[in-house]
Amino acid sequence: MSIENAELTDNDRNSFIYVVAALAALNGLLFGFDTGVISGAMLYIRNTFELTAVFGYSMNASLVEGIIVSGAMIGAIIGAALGGRLADRLGRRRLILVGAVVFFVGSLIMAIAPTVEILILGRIVDGIGVGFASVVGPLYISEISPPKIRGSLVSLNQLTITSGILIAYLVNFAFAAGGEWRWMLGLGMVPAAVLFVGMLFMPESPRWLYEHGRESDAREVLARTRVETRVEDELREIKETVRTESGTLRDLFEPWVRPMLIVGVGLAAFQQVTGINTVMYYAPTILESTGFADTASILATVGIGVVNVVMTVVAVLLIDRTGRRPLLLSGLAGMTVMLAVLGVAFYLPGLSGAIGWIATGSLMLYVAFFAIGLGPVFWLLISEIYPMEIRGTAMGVVTVVNWAGNLLVSLTFLRLIDVVGQTGTFWLYGALSVLALLFCYRLVPETKGRSLEAIEADLRETAFGRDAGEQPRATEVDD
Ligand code: BGC
Numbered sequence: 420m421s422i423e424n425a426e427l428t429d430n431d432r433n434s435f436i437y438v439v440a441a442l443a444a445l446n447g448l449l450f451g452f453d454t455g456v457i458s459g460a461m462l463y464i465r466n467t468f469e470l471t472a473v474f475g476y477s478m479n480a481s482l483v484e485g486i487i488v489s490g491a492m493i494g495a496i497i498g499a500a501l502g503g504r505l506a507d508r509l510g511r512r513r514l515i516l517v518g519a520v521v522f523f524v525g526s527l528i529m530a531i532a533p534t535v536e537i538l539i540l541g542r543i544v545d546g547i548g549v550g551f552a553s554v555v556g557p558l559y560i561s562e563i564s565p566p567k568i569r570g571s572l573v574s575l576n577q578l579t580i581t582s583g584i585l586i587a588y589l590v591n592f593a594f595a596a597g598g599e600w601r602w603m604l605g606l607g608m609v610p611a612a613v614l615f616v617g618m619l620f621m622p623e624s625p626r627w628l629y630e631h632g633r634e635s636d637a638r639e640v641l642a643r644t645r646v647e648t649r650v651e652d653e654l655r656e657i658k659e660t661v662r663t664e665s666g667t668l669r670d671l672f673e674p675w676v677r678p679m680l681i682v683g684v685g686l687a688a689f690q691q692v693t694g695i696n697t698v699m700y701y702a703p704t705i706l707e708s709t710g711f712a713d714t715a716s717i718l719a720t721v722g723i724g725v726v727n728v729v730m731t732v733v734a735v736l737l738i739d740r741t742g743r744r745p746l747l748l749s750g751l752a753g754m755t756v757m758l759a760v761l762g763v764a765f766y767l768p769g770l771s772g773a774i775g776w777i778a779t780g781s782l783m784l785y786v787a788f789f790a791i792g793l794g795p796v797f798w799l800l801i802s803e804i805y806p807m808e809i810r811g812t813a814m815g816v817v818t819v820v821n822w823a824g825n826l827l828v829s830l831t832f833l834r835l836i837d838v839v840g841q842t843g844t845f846w847l848y849g850a851l852s853v854l855a856l857l858f859c860y861r862l863v864p865e866t867k868g869r870s871l872e873a874i875e876a877d878l879r880e881t882a883f884g885r886d887a888g889e890q891p892r893a894t895e896v897d898d
Contacts, residue, residue, distance in 0.1 A: 436644040439563055439621050440572040445614040446515060446556030447576040449522050451583020452607050453549050455724070457488050457542075458700055459591025463598035468535045483535065485830065488700075490542030491549060492826040494525075496819055498550015503815015505551070510631070511559040511811075512623045514551055519615035522548025523608050530605030545607065554818045558811060561802035562624035565645055565653075566870045570738035573802055577795035578731045583610075584699060585724035592717065626807055626871070629657045656872040660807055670809045671816065675879055679804045682862050683817035689855035690797045691824030693754060694848035695789050697832045698723065698782055704833075705782065708841065709765075709775040719779050726783045730790035742867035743796050744859070750792015751856040757785035758849035765841040793855070797821075803866045806875045 461484060464470075470483040498518075506514045525545025532538035556576045564572040587603075594603050622644075628637040637657065641650045671680050698705070702723055706716040734746060764777040805813040835844045866874055 433646070436564065436568075436572070439644065440560050440575050442614070442617040442621060443515065443556055443560050443563075444575040444579045445610050445617070446518065446552035447579030448583040448586075448610045449519075449552050449607065449614070450549050450556075451580035451585075452587045452610065453491055453522075453545060453583075454580070454696070454699055455584035455587025456590060456603055456607070457491065458703075459587070459595065460600040460603045461488065462595075463600040464538070466598060467600070468538070470535065473539070474536055487535070487539055487542060489826055489830060490539050491546035492822055492829070494543040494546020494548075495550035495553065495822045496546075496826070497543075498547035498552075499554050499815055499818035499822055500550070501547075501815075502551040502554040503812045503818070506555045506558055506811035506815070507627075507809075510623050510627050511555055511562065512618060512621060514555045515559060515618050516615055518548050518551030518555060519611045519618065520548075521545075521551065523611040523615070524548075526605055526607035526611065530601045530608075541604075548611070550818070550822065553822070554811070554814050557798045557802040558814055559624055561799075562626040562810075562871070563622070563640070563644060565649065566868060568739055569803070570743065570799055570867065571735050573799045574731070574735045574738055574795040577798055578728070578735055581724070581727040581731045581790065581794070585721070585728050588721050588724045592721070625654075626657055629654070630661050630807060653870070656870055657807075660872040660875055667809075668812060668816075671813055676806065676809070676813075678862070679878060680813065680816075682804060682864070683801045683813065684820050685855075685858050685862065686793075686797045686800060687817045687821035688824050689851065689858065690793050691821060691828050692848070693751075693789075693793070693852045693855055694758070694828060694832075694845070695786070695794070696825055696829055697844075697848075698786055700829055701832060702782065705841075706775065706779060709778045711775045711779075715775075722779075723783055723786050727786050727790050727794075730787040731795060734791045734795045737791075738795065738799065739867060742865050743800060744863060744865050747792045747796040747859050747863060748856065750788045750790075750794075750796070751852055751859060753788030753791075754785055754793070755849050755852040755856065757781045757788060758845050758852060761785065762842040762845040762849065765845070800863065800866065803871060803874055804864065804878070806878065807871070 464487065465480070465484070470480040471477055473483055473486065498521075502514060502518070505517070509517070522545055525541050525543075525548055528541030528544055529538055530541075532541055557573050560573045560576060561569060590603055590606055594600070622640040623636070625637040625640040625644075628634075628640065634654075638650065638654055641653055645653065670676060702720040703713075703716040706719050707713065711719065738746060760781045761778060764774050764781060801814050801817050802810075832844070835847070839847070864874075864877075869877075
């Protein structure tokens with residue numbers, strides 16, 4: 420550990436926690452960059468390789484492209500499935516280091532891939548790194564943060580996801596003229612290297628340390644990241660919560676955990692099936708279909724990326740003041756309205772002149788409502804609502820559902836437009852947003868300001884049904 424406790428003042432401790440969270444949030448940057456970069460790179464990969472066969476099997480080009488694009492999501496499903504358990508076993512910090520190396524190697528393989536098969540391999544390896552990062556980023560930040568600012572700090576990870584997407588759009592734009600797709604994909608190595616080196620100097624999660632019998636190390640980390648008066652209180656809370664049994668997948672189905680398993684899985688699925696990634700991956704295609712020219716579509720897409728980042732900043736600033744539920748519910752309500760408007764815009768033939776502008780405006784507002792609610796709140800809540808022994812495993816399971824939903828939506832979107840049209844497609848996502856709203860209103864608890872241990876104690880108490888509308892009963896901490 421590089422900073423001596425004795426030399427720290429209370430203020431230093433507070434600023435150190437911001438350094439820890441900001442660095443760990445680079446996990447989100449890997450995730451976002453990977454999401455945003457492939458659509459741009461794909462345009463030029465087509466010129467380098469004959470996309471007509473993989474491993475000697477002849478296939479049509481769009482199938483090969485589909486495999487290249489979705490390879491990373493398949494990798495992310497594998498990474499998330501393994502990542503949860505690994506985070507519990509290896510520790511949060513060590514898994515972040517492993518994830519950064521895996522992502523780096525995947526990006527390198529893609530950048531130098533001599534054949535399409537090796538490119539696909541690189542996409543899968545890169546995706547495994549993203550899968551690890553998507554589980555362990557929010558998990559680590561949540562466990563190391565003081566309760567009062569946990570919402571903002573964990574949401575930094577969503578802020579870096581959205582920044583990563585925007586950076587990737589800009590990188591695509593910058594390298595487009597020369598068609599340099601190897602640079603586009605290879606640039607992922609930079610944040611991976613920064614994350615790896617930075618994490619070498621960051622402490623392990625105090626909760627994980629305590630659970631693994633390292634009480635004095637846990638105390639030391641708390642002393643570096645808390646005001647002095649909170650250290651012993653928080654350690655006591657952790658002690659009271661840790662039980663001796665080690666968590667397994669079966670513990671997830673214990674009656675007292677099950678309601679939160681339903682909440683996590685539901686949120687994970689709704690975050691994807693309400694359609695956000697159709698916009699992240701296909702915005703230019705959607706906008707071109709309204710009659711916008713290529714460059715206008717690409718510029719409007721960058722605009723959508725900017726809105727996504729800006730509104731996530733707003734969420735980061737608000738989330739510990741308003742709480743999670745108000746942002747989630749109002750965000751979902753706004754998304755529903757915008758999806759309805761989008762469907763109408765494509766439905767009314769009389770709107771042909773203005774349709775591009777109405778579609779762009781409603782897409783931007785839809786993304787804004789996602790960015791303020793379902794985007795950050797999903798990742799935050801799943802890092803808060805599970806008991807310590809199975810937190811990693813539970814987050815892994817839920818994150819697998821999220822990536823599987825992502826894959827499903829991105830594979831079916833274009834086909835859905837063919838079959839039911841644009842209006843039908845956006846109204847379908849709108850109907851699913853209504854269901855999401857009802858689900859969240861009824862089942863999602865408020866976690867604002869409470870320690871992870873208080874949330875867990877509350878969960879045990881209300882094992883058999885919770886009135887989600889109730890105010891938290893556990894005592895608030897005044898850190
Ligand atoms: C979602 C991603 C999405 C991103 C967009 C994240 O919270 O999990 O699937 O691409 O937000 O900002």
